[in-house]
Amino acid sequence: MKTKLCPSCKKEFSVMYRVKVDSSKNWYFLCKKCTEININGNQFYIYGGTWKG
Ligand SMILES: [Zn+2]
Numbered sequence: 001m002k003t004k005l006c007p008s009c010k011k012e013f014s015v016m017y018r019v020k021v022d023s024s025k026n027w028y029f030l031c032k033k034c035t036e037i038n039i040n041g042n043q044f045y046i047y048g049g050t051w052k053g
Helices: 032-039
Strands: 015-020 028-030 046-052
Touching: 015 032, 028 032
Parallel strands: none
Antiparallel strands: 015 028, 015 046
8 A cells, every 4th residue: 555745744644635725726645634734714725636545
């Protein structure tokens, strides 16, 4: 099973969420926990799919 490193909490996960969380137009892969933290009240949040390793 493949994993990706979550740039927010620096841990590896086999399921990541592809999201936009700022105005930069960049996509980020965040873990479930960090996605929930980052989208809370976030006007820039766009969900782009789920990545599974
Ligand atoms: Zn994380």
